[in-house]
Amino acid sequence: MDDQSSHSPPDGATIDPLSVIVKVDPAVEFSSRGQRTQTVYVANDRRTGKFYRFGTREYHAVTLMDGERTLGEIYRQLQHDGLLWSEVDVIAFAKELTQHRLAVVVTAADDARATGETPDPPPGVSETEPGAASAGAAAAKTASTPPKRWFGVTLRLLGGLLTQRFPLADGDRIAAKLLPGFGFLFGVPAMIVWAVLVGAGVGVVWSNADAFSAEVRRVFDQQLWLVLAVLWCVLKVVHECGHAVCAKYHGVRVGRMGIMFFLFAPLAYVDVTDAWKLVRRRDRVQIALAGVYVELAIGAAAALLWWFCPVGFTKHLAAQVFLVAGPATILVNANPLLRLDGYYVLSDLLEIPNLRAHGRARLGAMVEALLFRIRMPESPLAGWRKDFAAFHALCSVVFQIVWMSGLVFAIATWAKGFGIVIAIVAATMWGVLPLLRWMFKIWTLEPRNRWGLNFYQRRLLGICTLVCLGVQYASVQSSPLARRVPVVVQFQDEQIARAPVDAFVASVFVRCGDRVERGTLLLELDQPELVLQRDQLMDQRDVELAKAIQHRQRSELALSEVAQQNAESLDRRLAEIDQQIDSMRILATRSGKITTPATNQLLGRYVKQGEELLRVSDPQEKEVLAIVAEDTLEAYKKASSSKQVASIRLRGGVSITAPLQDLQPSASRNLPHPALAATAGGPLAVQMLQQSESNELVHPQLRSVLPLDPLTSLAVQSGQIGRLTIPDDRSLVSRIWDHLQSR
Structure with missing residues (x-):
C-alpha cells in the first residue's frame, strides 16, 4: 500500500498502521438489501463491474473510512459503537479493501512514529499473551512491504497454466x-x-x-x-x-x-x-x-x-x-x-455475506487458537452464523482437497510428462504456497528473543517435526488398515450333473431336497437318433466281418485284412456310442442332497450337451473361495504362512472366521463363480468372450479354498459373496497411491 501513500517513512522507521488514513473510492456504490434478520449491503465497483457483499458491521466500518479518520480513530469509534473489533481486525479489513481496490491509502498521520516501536496493546490484553499487540506490528510490516514484481508475474503465469x-x-x-x-x-x-x-x-x-x-x-x-x-x-x-x-x-x-x-x-x-x-x-x-x-x-x-x-x-x-x-x-x-x-x-x-471468506477466516483462527493459542478475533457474523460458516469452510476444504487431488492425479496420469508438470504447478499454487505464507505469518508474529526462538517459532518447529515424523512413519511402517479379498461361499466337492449329449430328459427319479446316496440313479436321458446310429453301425460291422470271412476263404488275404480293419473301426465307434448311451443314465457320484430347484420341470425337456441338470451337495460341507489379485499375492502368502484365522464378512451382515489356506499354483481368467462377476453385482471386472456368450475375468486371479466347519456351513448360503480381511504389507502412503492408481 505504500506506493499509494503521499510520503514514505524515513530509512529504518516503521509506520504505525493505526495512523494510516484510508478512504473508500467514490466509484464504489453501496445499496442495501433487506433481510428478515439482518441487512446486507452490496458494493458495486463501477470501474470493473464487480460486486461485493458486506454485512452490517463491515458496512459500518466502511462508512467511517471517509479520508479524515485514521485507522486508530476508526478502531476507537467502533469500540464506542459496540463493534468489538480488535486493532488487527481493523488493519486487516482496511488491507483487504485496498487489495480489492475498493479503498485507497490517503496518507499517514503526522504523529507516525519513526522509532520502530510497536503500538500499545489494546485494553485488557497483556504484551506477553500469545497473539497480543505484536500481531498489529507484524501485520503492518507485512502490509507495508510491496511484493516482488517478478514473483507476482510468475504466479500469474503459473495460474494461467x-x-x-x-x-x-x-x-x-x-x-x-x-x-x-x-x-x-x-x-x-x-x-x-x-x-x-x-x-x-x-x-x-x-x-x-x-x-x-x-x-x-x-x-x-x-x-x-x-x-x-x-x-x-x-x-x-x-x-x-x-x-x-x-x-x-x-x-x-x-x-x-x-x-x-x-x-x-x-x-x-x-x-x-x-x-x-x-x-x-x-x-x-x-x-x-x-x-x-x-x-x-x-x-x-x-x-x-x-x-x-x-x-x-x-x-x-x-x-x-x-x-x-x-x-x-x-x-x-x-x-x-x-x-x-x-x-x-x-x-x-442463509443471509451470510461472503460465506466462504468469513468461514475460512474463522476456521483458520480456530486452527491458530488450537495450535498456537492465538486469541480468536471477533467475527463479523453474529449468533449461529459464525459457527455455521466455520463448519461450511471445514466441509468445503475437505471436499475440495479430495476433489482437486483427484483431478490433478487424473491429469498427471492422462497427459504423462506434461500432466506431471501441471500436477506440480497445481500442488504448488494450491498447497505449497498457501502453506508457506501461513508458516511465514506464524514465524513473524513476534520478533525473536535475544538468545533463542520465541513461543510461536518453537511451537511451529514442534508441529513441523511431528508432521515430518508422521509422514516418515506413514511412508515406512506397514499400514494399520487391512487388505480386502473378495470371497464367495460354495459347496464342498459339489456334484454338478451335466448333459453328456444332446438329448431329451426321459425320467427324473429325485426331487429338490431329497437325500441320495452314492450310486443312486438320478435321471435318464433319451436320444433315439443315437440308438438308431448304434444299430446302423452294428449292421455295418456285421457286413464287414462277413466280407473278411469270404475274402479269406477265397485266399484274398489283402481284401480280408481291409475288411477286418473296417470292422475294428466300427467296433471302436460302437464302443463310444455305447459309452454315450450308458452315460445318459446319470448317477450320484457322492452322498448328499439335491439342491437344484424345480426338478419336476426337467421331465421332457430337450437339453444340449454340457447343460447343467442337477446338483448334489451336503449343506454341512461348504467352503469359502477366496479370489486373490496379483498385487495382493505377497500379503496373502505372508498371512497364510503364519496360519492366521481370517475374518470374513458376507453380504447380509453375516460375519464368520476361517483359517487361511495356501494359494492354488496358477492364476486364471476363468470366472470362478457367477456371483462374483461385476455384471451380477459382484466385485470382479469381467469381459465378454467373442466366441461365446460367457464371461472371463479382465485380470488373472489366483484362488484359495478355505473349508468351513459344519456349524458355520449351516449358517451361510451358497453363492453369498463378501470380503476377507488380511493385514496390509504396504505403507500407508503406498496404499493411498495404489488406491489412486486403481481409479
Whole structure:
C-alpha cells in the first residue's frame, strides 16, 4: 500500500498502521438489501463491474473510512459503537479493501512514529499473551512491504497454466434473442410443469434403480468417452444459456459469454453479476439456479425417454443424458461446497455475506487458537452464523482437497510428462504456497528473543517435526488398515450333473431336497437318433466281418485284412456310442442332497450337451473361495504362512472366521463363480468372450479354498459373496497411491 501513500517513512522507521488514513473510492456504490434478520449491503465497483457483499458491521466500518479518520480513530469509534473489533481486525479489513481496490491509502498521520516501536496493546490484553499487540506490528510490516514484481508475474503465469478464460460472445445479445422463445420457462406455470416432470423422472429412476446402476457402470467404458464429452459440452452451454435467459427475464444486463479451461477441462460461463442489483432475493436465487433448473428438466425428460424406448442405442443415449444432466449437475453445480451456483444460493438464503471468506477466516483462527493459542478475533457474523460458516469452510476444504487431488492425479496420469508438470504447478499454487505464507505469518508474529526462538517459532518447529515424523512413519511402517479379498461361499466337492449329449430328459427319479446316496440313479436321458446310429453301425460291422470271412476263404488275404480293419473301426465307434448311451443314465457320484430347484420341470425337456441338470451337495460341507489379485499375492502368502484365522464378512451382515489356506499354483481368467462377476453385482471386472456368450475375468486371479466347519456351513448360503480381511504389507502412503492408481 505504500506506493499509494503521499510520503514514505524515513530509512529504518516503521509506520504505525493505526495512523494510516484510508478512504473508500467514490466509484464504489453501496445499496442495501433487506433481510428478515439482518441487512446486507452490496458494493458495486463501477470501474470493473464487480460486486461485493458486506454485512452490517463491515458496512459500518466502511462508512467511517471517509479520508479524515485514521485507522486508530476508526478502531476507537467502533469500540464506542459496540463493534468489538480488535486493532488487527481493523488493519486487516482496511488491507483487504485496498487489495480489492475498493479503498485507497490517503496518507499517514503526522504523529507516525519513526522509532520502530510497536503500538500499545489494546485494553485488557497483556504484551506477553500469545497473539497480543505484536500481531498489529507484524501485520503492518507485512502490509507495508510491496511484493516482488517478478514473483507476482510468475504466479500469474503459473495460474494461467491451470485456468484460462476466453470470452467469445455478447451474452446480452444472445439472451435477448432467446428470451422470446424460452422466457416462459421461468414463469409460475412452467415451474409447476417442471416439478411434475422432475418428479416423474425421479420416480422412473427410483423404480428402475438396478438398470440405471448398470448404465452408471457403462460410463467408464472408454468407447463412450467421446459421446460423453460431446454431451457434457452441449448441456453446459444450455446450462449457461439458462442463466442468461433467466437474468434477461428479470431485466438484468448479461455480460460476456465464453469458455474457460480448468485443468484443461472445458467449462462454459456467462457473466450475470448484475443480478446483485435485484432487490428481491427470490429473483437472485432463481437466476443462480436457472442452469440447474434447465438441466434437471432435460435429465427428467431423458429418464422418461429411456423408459419408453426399446433396448438399443437410443435407450442407452437417453440414460447417459440423464446421468450428465441429473446427478452430475447436482454434484457439481448445485454443490454448496464448490464456489458455484449452489454456494451463492446457500449464502443468499442463509443471509451470510461472503460465506466462504468469513468461514475460512474463522476456521483458520480456530486452527491458530488450537495450535498456537492465538486469541480468536471477533467475527463479523453474529449468533449461529459464525459457527455455521466455520463448519461450511471445514466441509468445503475437505471436499475440495479430495476433489482437486483427484483431478490433478487424473491429469498427471492422462497427459504423462506434461500432466506431471501441471500436477506440480497445481500442488504448488494450491498447497505449497498457501502453506508457506501461513508458516511465514506464524514465524513473524513476534520478533525473536535475544538468545533463542520465541513461543510461536518453537511451537511451529514442534508441529513441523511431528508432521515430518508422521509422514516418515506413514511412508515406512506397514499400514494399520487391512487388505480386502473378495470371497464367495460354495459347496464342498459339489456334484454338478451335466448333459453328456444332446438329448431329451426321459425320467427324473429325485426331487429338490431329497437325500441320495452314492450310486443312486438320478435321471435318464433319451436320444433315439443315437440308438438308431448304434444299430446302423452294428449292421455295418456285421457286413464287414462277413466280407473278411469270404475274402479269406477265397485266399484274398489283402481284401480280408481291409475288411477286418473296417470292422475294428466300427467296433471302436460302437464302443463310444455305447459309452454315450450308458452315460445318459446319470448317477450320484457322492452322498448328499439335491439342491437344484424345480426338478419336476426337467421331465421332457430337450437339453444340449454340457447343460447343467442337477446338483448334489451336503449343506454341512461348504467352503469359502477366496479370489486373490496379483498385487495382493505377497500379503496373502505372508498371512497364510503364519496360519492366521481370517475374518470374513458376507453380504447380509453375516460375519464368520476361517483359517487361511495356501494359494492354488496358477492364476486364471476363468470366472470362478457367477456371483462374483461385476455384471451380477459382484466385485470382479469381467469381459465378454467373442466366441461365446460367457464371461472371463479382465485380470488373472489366483484362488484359495478355505473349508468351513459344519456349524458355520449351516449358517451361510451358497453363492453369498463378501470380503476377507488380511493385514496390509504396504505403507500407508503406498496404499493411498495404489488406491489412486486403481481409479
